Amino acid sequence: MFMLQEAAANAAEVAKNTNALLGAGIGMGLAIIGAGIGIGRIGGQATEAMARQPEAAGDIRGAMILTAALIEGATLAALVFALLFKVL
Numbered sequence: 001m002f003m004l005q006e007a008a009a010n011a012a013e014v015a016k017n018t019n020a021l022l023g024a025g026i027g028m029g030l031a032i033i034g035a036g037i038g039i040g041r042i043g044g045q046a047t048e049a050m051a052r053q054p055e056a057a058g059d060i061r062g063a064m065i066l067t068a069a070l071i072e073g074a075t076l077a078a079l080v081f082a083l084l085f086k087v088l
Contacts, residue, residue: 024082031078038071 046064050057 027082031075035075039068
């Protein structure tokens with residue numbers, strides 16, 4: 001009887017770990033996809049803005065780099081949180 005209880009507890013632990021890995025993988029994938037889309041849109045819109053107003057290219061470039069860095073920071077935080085949830 002004790003062996004059956006131990007086997008059931010072990011199976012529950014394995015299922016919990018599998019779900020944690022699946023959730024972490026989905027979370028990391030969504031974070032990377034979102035960051036890629038966001039940074040791609042920033043680059044495209046900045047290029048368009050520089051083509052329309054070449055004299056403001058320096059200001060646009062600075063704003064673009066700052067925004068891309070903020071998106072990368074948020075993405076890195078999302079990846080760290082997903083990895084932490086995987087471990088717990």
